[in-house]
Amino acid sequence: MRLVFMGTPDFAVPSLRALLDSRHEVVGVVTQPDRPRGRGKRLQPPPVKEAALAVGLPVSQPAAMKEEGFLLGLKAWRPEVIVVVAFGRILPEVVLKMPEKGCINLHASLLPRYRGAAPIHRAVMNGETETGVTTMWMAPQLDAGDIILQERVPIGPDATTGEIHDRLALVGAELLVRTLDLVAAGRAPRHPQDEALATYAPPLSPEEEVIDWTQPAEKVYNLIRGLNPWPGAYTLRKGSRLKVYGAKILDTTNVGPPGRVEAILEAGFVVQTGRGRLLITAVQPEGKKVMPADAYLRGYPLIPGEVLGCG
Incomplete structure (x- = not known):
C-alpha cells in the first residue's frame, strides 16, 4: 500500500523504519515544524524528519493542518492510508477522509485506558503493572476510534517512563506492520471501544x-x-x-x-x-x-x- 507517515518524536522513529522495511511504500512524511531546543535555542528538526531525510523521503512540515498548500501536497502523494504515530496534532476531517483505506493510529496504551497526550508517563506515575500499544481506525474524537490490534507490555516495579517508552516504541512498530498487512488484505477488524472504561492521560503540568x-x-x-x-x-x-x-x-x-x-x-x-x-x-x-x-x-x-x- 502507498502510505503517508505522520509522526514527530523519537517514539515514532522505530515505526517509520519498520514501515520502510515492510512491503508497504512510504511516499511521504508529515511532521511538526522545527523548534528551538537546547541552551542556545537553535532550531532543531524533529527526530522523524531526521530519519526521513536520511533515506531521501519527502517531508512536509505544515504550520496548520488545514493549509491549502499542505492539503494539495498531501493529496498529490495519493496515499491509500495515512499512518499516525505520536504526531502531536489532531487531524481535521478533510484529512481523515482523504485516504481510500482510512487513517490508522498507533497509541501507547491499552485503549480505552489512557487516552491523550501522556499515556506512558501516567501509567508509570499511577503504579500500573501493565500497559501496551493499540492500533486503531482514527475517528474525529480523541483516541476513540475502533481498535484493530493490541499488544500488552508489563511494567516492572522499578521501570521508568524512559524504559517503557523505548519498549513500547519497538513493540508498537511491529504491531503497526501487522496492522497494515491486515488493512491491505481487507481483514483488519473493528472493535468499538467501551466508553465506560475510558480514562484520560492529559499533558503533564x-x-x-x-x-x-x-x-x-x-x-x-x-x-x-x-x-x-x-x-x-x-x-x-x-x-x-x-x-x-x-x-x-x-x-x-x-x-x-x-x-x-x-x-x-x-x-x-x-x-x-x-x-x-x-x-x-x-x-x-x-x-x-x-x-x-x-x-x-x-x-x-x-x-x-x-x-x-x-x-
Missing part, C-alpha cells in the same frame, strides 16, 4: 513535577520513576531545584516530618515521606548533570534533620 513529601512513599517513588528521564521530579533545597532520578523504598509505615533527611548512607540519603521512607540514589542539582547521590553529597553536604521542599 509543571506543578506535577514538584515532589510532595506528604504523600506516601509508594506515590513519591512512582512520581520519580514516572518523570524519569523527562521532565524530572524535583524538590527544593535552599531555594534551588534538586531533581531526583533514583530512589528506593525503604519502608512504607514509618511516620515523621515529611521531607526531613533522616540519615546519610553510603548509597545516598534517606528522606521521610508522609508514610514511609525513601533512599535517594540519583539526583541532578541545578546546572549540573545527573549524578549518584553519594557524589552529590560530597559536593553538597546534607545534614540529618534538614527538610527538603522548603524555599
